[in-house]
Each structure stands twice: as C-alpha cells, then as structure tokens.
Amino acid sequence: MTETITLSHHVAGRAVAGSAAFEQRNPAVADDLRIEGPEADAALVAEAVTAARAAVTAIEAAGIEARADALARIGRALMADADRLGLLIARETGKTLGDSKGEVMRAARIFDFFAGETLRNVGERFASTRPGATVEVEYAAVGVVAAITPWNFPIAIPAWKIAPALAFGNAVVWKPSEISSATGDALMAIIAASGLPAGSVNMLLGAGGAGKALSEADGIDAISFTGSVATGDRVRLSARRNVRVQLEMGGVNGLIVLADADLDNAVDCAVNGAFFAAGQRCTATSRIIVDNGIADRFVEAVRAKVATLKIGDPRDPATQIGPLAAPRQKELIARQVGDVEATGARPLFGGSEAAMEQCFYAPTLFDHVATSDALGQEEIFGPVAGIFRVDGFDAAIEALNGNRFGLSAGICTRSLLHAEEFKRRARAGMLMVNLPTAGVDYHAPFGGTAASSLGPREQGRAARTFYTIMKTSYQKPL
Numbered sequence: 302m303t304e305t306i307t308l309s310h311h312v313a314g315r316a317v318a319g320s321a322a323f324e325q326r327n328p329a330v331a332d333d334l335r336i337e338g339p340e341a342d343a344a345l346v347a348e349a350v351t352a353a354r355a356a357v358t359a360i361e362a363a364g365i366e367a368r369a370d371a372l373a374r375i376g377r378a379l380m381a382d383a384d385r386l387g388l389l390i391a392r393e394t395g396k397t398l399g400d401s402k403g404e405v406m407r408a409a410r411i412f413d414f415f416a417g418e419t420l421r422n423v424g425e426r427f428a429s430t431r432p433g434a435t436v437e438v439e440y441a442a443v444g445v446v447a448a449i450t451p452w453n454f455p456i457a458i459p460a461w462k463i464a465p466a467l468a469f470g471n472a473v474v475w476k477p478s479e480i481s482s483a484t485g486d487a488l489m490a491i492i493a494a495s496g497l498p499a500g501s502v503n504m505l506l507g508a509g510g511a512g513k514a515l516s517e518a519d520g521i522d523a524i525s526f527t528g529s530v531a532t533g534d535r536v537r538l539s540a541r542r543n544v545r546v547q548l549e550m551g552g553v554n555g556l557i558v559l560a561d562a563d564l565d566n567a568v569d570c571a572v573n574g575a576f577f578a579a580g581q582r583c584t585a586t587s588r589i590i591v592d593n594g595i596a597d598r599f600v601e602a603v604r605a606k607v608a609t610l611k612i613g614d615p616r617d618p619a620t621q622i623g624p625l626a627a628p629r630q631k632e633l634i635a636r637q638v639g640d641v642e643a644t645g646a647r648p649l650f651g652g653s654e655a656a657m658e659q660c661f662y663a664p665t666l667f668d669h670v671a672t673s674d675a676l677g678q679e680e681i682f683g684p685v686a687g688i689f690r691v692d693g694f695d696a697a698i699e700a701l702n703g704n705r706f707g708l709s710a711g712i713c714t715r716s717l718l719h720a721e722e723f724k725r726r727a728r729a730g731m732l733m734v735n736l737p738t739a740g741v742d743y744h745a746p747f748g749g750t751a752a753s754s755l756g757p758r759e760q761g762r763a764a765r766t767f768y769t770i771m772k773t774s775y776q777k778p779l
C-alpha cells in the first residue's frame with residue numbers, strides 16, 4: 302500500500318496549500334511512499350520575503366538569548382527524533398538508514414553549535430589614529446537570506462544554512478529540493494515549534510521554477526545555494542545586483558594513491574569515496590589517481606572489496622549502498638556512462654550492462670582513464686569512478702589539478718614529505734590525507750576553490766562571514 306504525503310508551503314507561520322506540481326517516490330521500493338507538493342510562484346515568493354523582512358525585526362527585538370534557546374531546542378528535537386526522521390530520509394531519498402540517522406544527528410549538532418555562536422558574536426574595538434577616538438567593528442545581520450538546497454543531504458545542508466542565518470539575526474526563505482521536500486517539511490515542523498518569531502524561516506516548495514523565482518526576487522539580501530554547477534551559474538545570473546551570493550557546487554574530486562600507501566586503507570578510502578552514498582556527495586571521489594608501482598594490486602583489491610558490498614533497500618540496516626535518488630538521476634547517470642562507453646572504454650565492473658531495478662545503479666569503475674577524457678573533466682553524480690594511472694608524485698599532482706574544479710582532494714601515502722607537498726600543491730578547498738575525499742566535520746570550514754565554489758566558507762565559525770555585515774563605527778566622546 303503506497304502512503305501518500307501531500308505537502309504545503311510555509312509562509313509567516315502558516316501552511317499554504319496549492320495544486321500538486323511535483324512528485325517524489327521511494328526510489329528503492331515500488332508502492333511504498335509517494336510525496337506530492339505545489340510549486341511556488343513569484344507572488345508567493347514576494348509574500349515570503351515580506352514575512353521574512355518582518356521577522357528580522359522581531360528576531361532582533363526578541364534578543365540573543367531567546368534565539369540561542371530556540372536553536373538549542375531545534376537541536377534537541379532533531380536528536381530526539383533521529384529514528385523517525387532518519388527513516389523518512391531513507392524512504393524519500395534512498396539514503397541508507399545509518400547515513401540518514403547520522404545526518405539527522407549531524408543537523409542536530411549544527412543547530413546546537415550555532416545556538417552557542419549566537420552568544421559568541423564578538424566584535425572588536427581598537428584605538429583610532431585620531432587622538433581620543435575609538436573604532437568598533439560589529440557583525441550585524443544581513444537581513445533576508447534565501448537558501449536553495451539539494452536532496453543529497455536533505456537535512457544537514459538546510460541546517461548548515463538556516464542555523465547560522467538565524468544565529469546572526471537573519472530570517473530565511475528556504476526552497477528545499479523537490480526530491481527531498483518531505484524531509485524539509487519535517488524540519489520546518491520542528492523549527493515552527495521552537496519559539497522563533499513567525500516568518501523567521503519560510504519554506505517554499507517546487508522545482509527549478511520556484512528556485513528561479515526565489516533567486517531573482519526583490520528584497521533578498523543574500524542567497525546561499527548548494528547544488529549542481531549548471532544551476533549555481535543560473536542562480537548567480539538571476540540574483541539582483543548587490544545580493545550576496547554563496548555557491549557550493551560540484552567537483553570531479555581526485556584521490557591520489559602513492560606506491561607507499563597502506564593498501565587496505567587506500568582501498569577503503571577509494572571505495573568509500575567513490576561508491577558510498579551511491580556517489581551522490583559533492584565531495585565523492587571520481588578520479589582515483591594511482592601510481593603504477595601499486596596500481597595492479599590496488600585495482601584488484603578495489604574490485605574484491607566492491608564485490609562484498611551489500612546493495613539494497615536503504616531501510617535495511619545491513620545495506621551499505623542504496624539507490625540513486627530519483628528516476629531522472631538514474632537516466633542522467635546512464636546517459637553519461639553510455640557516452641563514456643561510446644568512446645570505447647569498458648568498465649572493470651558495473652556500467653550499462655549491469656542494469657539494476659528501480660533507481661539502483663551498480664558501482665562502476667573504468668580503468669586507464671586520461672585526464673582529458675570526460676571522466677576526468679565532468680562530474681557524474683553517481684557511483685562511477687575512473688582509475689588514472691601515473692608514474693610518481695609530480696605526475697599525480699599534475700593529474701589531480703587537471704580540471705576546472707577544486708572542492709575536495711585526497712592522498713594515501715606514508716610519506717610525510719608527500720603529504721605536506723600535497724597540501725601545498727593540490728588545488729582544492731578540502732584536503733584529505735589517508736582519509737576519503739568525502740566526510741567532513743560540522744565545526745570546521747567547508748568549501749572549495751575554482752569552479753566548485755563562490756563566496757565565503759560554510760560551517761563552523763567561518764560561517765559568520767557570509768551571514769553578517771561588518772559595521773565599522775568611529776566615535777569620539779565629547
């Protein structure tokens with residue numbers, strides 16, 4: 302029996318229903334869950350922006366302690382509800398149950414972290430060159446922040462935009478992905494019960510049309526977006542002049558495996574980075590750059606490890622790899638892999654001949670890939686990676702930096718010298734030594750370079766840069 306969930310927008314603390322415009326189904330199991338929701342138009346966006354503008358004033362009037370308490374309450378509620386929300390994420394997006402619950406707990410900790418940051422928004426004061434005068438710097442709210450989020454971390458990414466926005470006194474108009482709106486709705490319910498002024502967070506549903514209407518709206522002061530490169534470019538072009546924009550987009554992330562690497566750990570890093578979460582992490586490993594001195598042994602060990610992975614229903618706690626999130630993702634990945642195969646490349650395992658049911662896609666690995674090939678240049682947001690064979694460290698670094706992206710990069714080596722040189726020469730915002738390219742902490746800055754990111758870092762204390770305006774005041778007592 303299929304359960305149907307019908308969703309509404311949330312504006313100024315009220316549910317706003319509309320005719321169904323999109324649908325999402327459990328991507329792993331037929332007849333389990335069907336979610337439908339409406340699409341926000343420009344008029345509703347304008348209403349939400351007005352509600353958020355009023356909330357900025359109310360948030361300031363309520364004071365920092367009320368805000369800190371509300372964020373802490375959201376954190377506690379998420380933690381207490383991790384089982385229920387985790388199951389919802391697994392059913393809605395196909396993420397494995399363990400990853401889904403872990404993500405809810407991570408979102409809880411993000412709200413908790415920013416509850417504390419609310420009280421720690423310290424400024425600076427220094428002497429002026431003008432005798433008797435002083436200079437003060439404070440970090441003030443930006444105003445109304447638009448958040449546009451993807452489905453691959455359906456609760457953690459919204460949390461790491463909404464929590465710092467609120468902590469520093471902003472109000473939010475948020476559009477979750479149409480693939481993960483029920484998870485968005487569940488987070489909204491918890492935010493609504495937190496005691497924040499109505500309109501502090503407004504949620505608009507819909508697909509690209511709603512996102513476009515939001516990103517080009519009047520009255521928005523800042524836009525924080527996470528998603529694909531193509532959409533990020535559109536958001537940047539839609540934004541009004543003087544709107545602050547923060548974009549976190551994709552990467553074609555590389556993991557270097559040097560000949561001196563611990564083989565078991567290197568295999569674990571590669572398999573985790575390339576195939577866990579079905580490759581649907583922006584920090585996933587797409588390029589495994591292996592020194593010829595270890596390549597044959599390494600590739601064999603990766604093949605053996607992947608053969609042991611349990612692919613299946615994400616609700617089963619034993620499952621290690623679930624499906625892609627939606628039929629359209631599967632069609633996209635199949636088309637991209639088909640294009641690679643059309644060049645004559647044959648996968649070591651997986652590929653179009655390993656067709657699977659529902660939205661499942663078999664882990665796929667190509668060997669002897671060159672940097673100039675599509676696999677070296679374009680992101681495939683699924684469990685697909687290539688082996689790039691090189692001779693020595695310098696060639697590995699050259700391959701690593703061989704495309705326009707720069708989100709995450711890794712190296713497996715026991716050489717301290719090469720680890721240090723890697724950190725210096727790799728062009729990426731996130732650098733991993735003997736760890737997978739994916740998997741980051743919530744209290745440390747996150748972001749990339751080059752075509753992967755635009756604007757200041759997200760997460761941790763660094764998040765304040767985007768969500769505040771520095772005000773410098775000069776004063777002379779008379």
Ligand code: ADP
Nearest residue numbers: 450451452477478508509512513528529532535
């Ligand atoms: P994916 O769906 O692969 O995560 P997208 O970049 O398409 O990647 O989606 C990220 C978010 O951007 C989603 O919430 C999506 O609905 C939204 N979106 C899609 N197209 C646009 C657009 N033209 N303008 C603004 N937001 C958009």
